[in-house]
Amino acid sequence: LLYSVKHSVQSVNKIIHERLKRFEKRRPGPVQQHAASLASQLAEELLYHGWRDEVKELLTLISKPHFKSLLRTHDSVAKRDFEPALPPLPDDAMEEDEESVKIVSLVKTKEPLGATIKKDKSTGAIVVARIMRGGSADKSGLIHEGDELKEVNGVSLEHRKPKEILPLLACSEGAVKFKIIPGSTKEVNNSLLLVFVRALFDYDPTEDPTVPCKDAAVAFKRGDVLQIVGTDDDTWWQARRLGDGSGRAGLVPSKQLHKSVYRRFWVSEKYEFMLCFRLNSYKETVVGFIPPAGLRRSFRLGRKSSRARKPAQLRRWSSETPGAVCPRTYIEVVPYHKEPKDRHRLIVLVGPSGVGVNELKRRLVISEPDRYGVSVPYTTRKKRRQESEGLDYHFVSVQAFEELILNHRFVEYGQYRGNYYGSNLDSVQRVMAEGKVCLLDVHPSKIKHVYTSEFKPYVVFVKPPMIEELRLTRRRAKFVCDEDGMQVRMFSEEDFEEMLDQAEMLDSQYGHLFDKVIVNGDVATTFRELKADVEKLDEPEVQWVPAAWMRSAPTKA
Numbered sequence: 057l058l059y060s061v062k063h064s065v066q067s068v069n070k071i072i073h074e075r076l077k078r079f080e081k082r083r084p085g086p087v088q089q090h091a092a093s094l095a096s097q098l099a100e101e102l103l104y105h106g107w108r109d110e111v112k113e114l115l116t117l118i119s120k121p122h123f124k125s126l127l128r129t130h131d132s133v134a135k136r137d138f139e140p141a142l143p144p145l146p147d148d149a150m151e152e153d154e155e156s157v158k159i160v161s162l163v164k165t166k167e168p169l170g171a172t173i174k175k176d177k178s179t180g181a182i183v184v185a186r187i188m189r190g191g192s193a194d195k196s197g198l199i200h201e202g203d204e205l206k207e208v209n210g211v212s213l214e215h216r217k218p219k220e221i222l223p224l225l226a227c228s229e230g231a232v233k234f235k236i237i238p239g240s241t242k243e244v245n246n247s248l249l250l251v252f253v254r255a256l257f258d259y260d261p262t263e264d265p266t267v268p269c270k271d272a273a274v275a276f277k278r279g280d281v282l283q284i285v286g287t288d289d290d291t292w293w294q295a296r297r298l299g300d301g302s303g304r305a306g307l308v309p310s311k312q313l314h315k316s317v318y319r320r321f322w323v324s325e326k327y328e329f330m331l332c333f334r335l336n337s338y339k340e341t342v343v344g345f346i347p348p349a350g351l352r353r354s355f356r357l358g359r360k361s362s363r364a365r366k367p368a369q370l371r372r373w374s375s376e377t378p379g380a381v382c383p384r385t386y387i388e389v390v391p392y393h394k395e396p397k398d399r400h401r402l403i404v405l406v407g408p409s410g411v412g413v414n415e416l417k418r419r420l421v422i423s424e425p426d427r428y429g430v431s432v433p434y435t436t437r438k439k440r441r442q443e444s445e446g447l448d449y450h451f452v453s454v455q456a457f458e459e460l461i462l463n464h465r466f467v468e469y470g471q472y473r474g475n476y477y478g479s480n481l482d483s484v485q486r487v488m489a490e491g492k493v494c495l496l497d498v499h500p501s502k503i504k505h506v507y508t509s510e511f512k513p514y515v516v517f518v519k520p521p522m523i524e525e526l527r528l529t530r531r532r533a534k535f536v537c538d539e540d541g542m543q544v545r546m547f548s549e550e551d552f553e554e555m556l557d558q559a560e561m562l563d564s565q566y567g568h569l570f571d572k573v574i575v576n577g578d579v580a581t582t583f584r585e586l587k588a589d590v591e592k593l594d595e596p597e598v599q600w601v602p603a604a605w606m607r608s609a610p611t612k613a
């Protein structure tokens with residue numbers, strides 16, 4: 057038995073040996089040398105191709121650290137990093153330490169090389185400061201951060217300033233030859249990160265005196281989605297702006313940097329502004345206006361009290377979200393693909409009093425009553441003759457209402473003339489369970505109650521147009537001006553100014569929560585824009601939602 061086992065092991069070994077020999081003769085070569093970055097690009101592509109199980113599985117596989125390491129190792133072997141073959145040195149290179157000089161040749165396209173340079177203050181040498189992820193320099197794998205540049209296309213860089221070197225590179229077409237002295241080799245992770253963030257502030261590098269290289273920076277607007285591809289540097293991250301078509305990574309201020317710059321700016325220049333911001337704010341406590349039956353008016357607190365010309369200090373804006381004190385940076389987002397079986401996202405409409413939130417809500421419901429619905433509010437007041445339970449209000453006892461308060465079932469509630477009124481979460485859920493798009497109109501400070509994966513709110517900020525257009529479009533418009541909602545009057549110049557002031561404050565305090573800003577000039581145009589935007593949420597296109605929603609299982613508000 058032992059003999060036969062030994063014999064078979066020997067034959068297996070022989071077979072393996074022969075196979076390996078054959079394999080060696082064929083000398084299989086790598087198909088390409090950038091498998092790691094290709095896998096990252098593939099992962100990114102997959103984000104846009106539905107959220108099917110196979111896609112998820114493949115994404116999980118290629119995002120695993122050991123799989124990434126395997127690909128990086130493959131790339132090193134493919135590039136023969138283990139036995140660096142230096143090209144023959146030109147004669148004049150002999151003055152340098154032969155061992156240390158390297159000539160590299162990159163093929164330059166119309167795109168920039170994707171590297172920044174700086175002058176080393178102590179030695180005066182020109183060194184590579186940064187390599188942009190995904191750029192030509194990065195993909196070549198031939199130039200690294202810290203490398204000293206000696207020549208570009210035979211032109212010596214000695215005693216030159218970085219500014220003088222840029223034109224040399226800009227002129228170069230096709231192959232660009234660099235003579236470099238490699239810096240200390242540090243491990244560089246070439247694979248792109250799969251972290252996406254939504255910017256909560258506008259950034260324009262041309263106006264930023266702190267940016268190390270304006271040309272290498274990426275400009276973006278609040279709401280843009282950025283893919284963060286490198287966070288090696290604590291102050292300047294590398295990121296790509298999605299949808300700009302270039303795919304080029306550039307510098308963006310890191311979270312920490314933006315916070316510190318913002319604080320410095322705030323302390324020095326914005327201090328006065330912030331001070332009046334605080335003086336004008338107060339805690340919301342009362343419901344100011346409860347409308348008659350029909351399409352419910354909102355519970356936007358104190359909306360009418362401001363019209364009743366209360367002093368500025370008593371205006372309703374809450375101090376509970378001190379947006380201007382805490383700088384807004386980035387919020388991590390993930391792609392969300394709506395499946396046909398998924399519920400519609402909750403549509404939250406916010407805006408200053410009188411801007412037209414109710415009007416737009418009304419138009420949406422009338423346009424497609426089977427598709428759009430509004431939640432029916434709860435009240436403890438007595439039912440009037442013409443009102444119906446569940447249609448105008450849910451009429452409940454004080455005890456029942458207070459129990460609901462204790463159970464955190466209200467998005468917004470308050471008291472008016474001794475009765476409670478409130479927008480209830482169950483009411484919202486009922487509309488959503490009917491398969492309708494639920495429209496909710498709340499003060500932005502209350503969005504937090506529905507900011508969960510269960511509701512996936514899509515927040516639309518309805519903004520007034522410029523004052524000239526307000527005057528023009530609201531010439532014949534009337535708004536409810538008494539506390540019982542029965543009297544109406546025309547808009548005054550003061551109402552317009554107040555609307556614009558409120559809009560500005562809402563934007564600065566809660567702008568980070570808005571998915572869409574819509575300017576309500578001509579109401580028919582605004583309505584069409586809003587409807588088209590809401591309908592887009594049902595298309596199989598990728599939507600970017602806070603990562604926190606998707607990480608946790610659907611949470612109850």
Ligand SMILES: Nc1ncnc2c1ncn2[C@@H]1O[C@H](COP(=O)(O)OP(=O)(O)OP(=O)(O)O)[C@@H](O)[C@H]1O
Binds near residue numbers: 409413416533
């Ligand atoms: N774009 C517009 N052009 C002209 N009139 C408009 C426009 N939008 C709204 N209106 C009118 O302005 C008035 C106030 O609108 P609406 O009641 O919808 O405001 P609101 O934002 O819901 O404010 P509030 O909650 O304080 O009532 C209504 O008469 C409405 O028809």
